[in-house]
Amino acid sequence: MKISEVCELLEAKIICDTKQDHTLVEKGYSSDLMSDVLTLDTDHLLLITGMCNLQTIRTAEMAEVRYVVFVRNKKATKEMIALATEHGICLMESPYTMFKASGLLFSAGLKPVY
């Protein structure tokens, strides 16, 4: 699924790294628990989360997650955007709940991790 399609489905806007908006993601993972994200071994992953802080970006960096969408209208801080930019992580913001966002992406063909 293209990142541009993710944005369209979730009414999300890219707030960092717009160059990647035509890149593909294969799987989605929804979690507010960074410890769980760190157990994943999946490439081309989209992380759907309401956990919006610096450690979310650090977790994405370590777990090689290149795309993160913040749900429930969570807003990334300047520090988060700076860190994500440094590590080439694409950040998006959506007004939808995690349940709704996950459901829409799943219905549109985004695969689960397991």
Next chain:
Amino acid sequence: MELNFSIEGGDFTQAGQASSRVKAVLKQLGVNTKCIKSIVIALYEAEVNVVAHAYKGWINIQIDKDKIRIVITDEGPGIPDIGKAMEEGFSTASKKVREMGFGAGMGLPNMKKNTDELNIETVVGESTTVTMVNYF
């Protein structure tokens, strides 16, 4: 090559800086991508553990041709029951730590999963030393 870092307990804005630096160094050295991911995830979990549980800590990293040896020592409460702490889901983390997305009792098991050798020495009320070795 040797790298050293210090960690302040409770300062979540700093957690991950050492892991980030190590990741960059290993990339420069041309280490296998999967191997780098395992190492930095284990180190990041260890950093978060020190920030979450200890007063302060130190990281010593030695990188050789065929392996990386990471030693994390802290001044902190120690681990009363290592066997229990290694169980998935067991955690003594505070509410603040949980609010950051950690403290689910996944840290130590995940460190074990991502290292070739993991050794934990702890003195309750004083300190914990975690040694992790990964072969390239």
